[in-house]
Amino acid sequence: MVRKARNTTAIVTTTIKKTNKHMENLINELKLKVIEALNLDGMTPEDIADDAPLFGDEGLGLDSIDVLELIVFLEKNYGIRLANPQEGKQVFQSMAVMADYVAKHRTK
Amino acid sequence: MKTVQIPSGMDLTALYRQQMGDYPKFFKMDTASKLGVLLAEMLVQDEPDRFQPRQDRAVLVFSRSGSLADDTHFAASMEDFPSPAHFVYTLPNTVTGEIAIRNKYQGETSAFVLEAFDPGEVMNQIVLAFQDKVTRSVLALWIDAPSDEEWTAQGWLIDLEELLAPPQEHHCCHGGGHGGGCCGRHHHAESEEHHCCHHGEEGEEHHCCHHGEEGEEHHCHCHDNNKENE
């Protein structure tokens, strides 16, 4: 019984680790792709903190056209259709929030 | 009048880093806007208070191709996902908008399409722009970039005073004749005693920046060991 519980714990722990690793990879992939899509020249994924705000002066300084371009980006790369810029602003709060949304809604 | 140009095919990123380097929005622009912003930068970067908002400088862009290079990019993006970032540059006047934003120019911005580069027509339009009573300076650009790789890009900066100033006889104190070593920036009435801006070595005949009447004691701005200086 104890051995079974230990195995379950091990499986769950491994699954959590895999999921975290998976998310880490997705966030990194997103950072690379967004840098390219928005012409954020000279930036590397290391320059963008996972939770850093993307919009506004404290963030990457993205603007309304970037929101629209990111909406196109999501559909093109992950098959996700956002209806409007308002929805976009919710999803694009930070790389971590975006990655979470992509993981849940991607169709490709 | 100042004039600058950017040779066709030049590495614009390298030029940006050399001339600007502090404006990440540069990388989102299309080729025409990059050329425009760089030409403007080269023309105005030494001006004092250059980022103070002003309405008295007009920005005119002339082209044959207009936004053709970016039109082609946008058209390609239409095949799968039309790109908003490209669409906003598919206008001949976006160049002037980017220049206005960078430099805080809140005066006139205009865009014209010509069949070919015509300096006479460009000059015409510059003169016409001064009909706006507020305009006292014109930044004019010929930017023809049918693709991202090749272009003609040239810019001019002209102030109203230059257009209005009557031509004057210019006497130079160095070896006679215009261009004989004088700075060329001072224009005087005929036969006026002319002192130019050259600073001589100690003991050398010293020419200063004030223009005095013949025989008048005058003081100069030059800083040398001459005890008569202020």
Added chain:
Amino acid sequence: MHPRVYCIGKSIVTPLGNDVAAVFNAVREGRSALRLYPQAFPGTEPVFASLFPLEGREDRSLFQEICLEAARKAVADAGADVTSPRTALVLCSVKGEIEALGRADVTLAASARKLADALGVVTTPLVVSNACISGLAGLVEGRRLLLSGLYDTVLVVGAEVQSRFIVSGFQSLKALSEEACKPFDAARKGLNLGEAAAAMVLSTERPAASENCFSGRDPKNHFSEANTNPTRSYGVWEILEGVIRNDANHISGPSRTGEGSYNALQAVLPCVEREELAFVSVHGTSTLYNDEMESIALDRAGLTDLPVSALKGTFGHTMGAAGILETILGMAAVEAGIALPTRGFEHLGVSRPIRVSATEVPVRGNAFVKLLSGFGGVNGACVFKKSEGR
């Protein structure tokens, strides 16, 4: 005192009609050619627009056709000699013949040359392409050309046709409404696109004053039955002033403080007495940001008590043609002593108390301001005035 610039001829070519008087009455009656097209152009989403017939466009240039028609009619209206070396042609458009991209030379200069050749214009045509203020910028340019003494007559033609290129572009910006647009309304959610051509002939030679509107010879251009004020019957239209100002803020969104519009208004308002102004004809695209910005600019300029006329609920956004088309309708409205109804407007949805109306409003005054804005942060303002005199 510098020479004056008169409007001696005009014409419009729109999906609602090509006769100024008839179209004017249609606008008064709230009619429009705006409707839903499930797929106006290949690869585009449904679009609510005011378009000429879509069939058979592949084999011809609709752009050239409407330019030519508008130009010829305006020239005939003015009785001008378009072949004179003292006559200039100014073409105004944002995208011209862009639908031929990849198949033909789509530069606007090539389009202007074709138009000039078809008309017999001997001078080198000039093209003004300044986003959605192009038509108005063209009138400002025409005025300057005349004041400089370079020409005696200027034909200004503004035109725009829609295409997959433009529709896809605006759809990617999510700037369109899939329903009839609602300028300044609380429920507005985007603009409708439109097609049109409009032309005006400008001259420094004062035409003989005539009954209503212009000195034009075409009796269909008169509005005598609509004119409620007989003392306004005679006179000539002038462009008193026109300027362009940039927001210096964003390449596609307007300044939140309406900086450029406000500055443009401030520059032109001094040329006319406040009581002479009948109304202000605005841009009014029905986007959230434009309409709010314009209300701020009008408020800052002290014009909240002036009736507002917004025509994009009738014609849609006709881009390069708008500055001339909307101005011509504005002139007709002053003639008739009214500010035209703003089709699509119901409840004010901007933060400033400007006077937009769903119904026509009687006005006094023999002048009006035309205000427009466009991508690239441009804003234009012109004052047109009808002066009395026989």
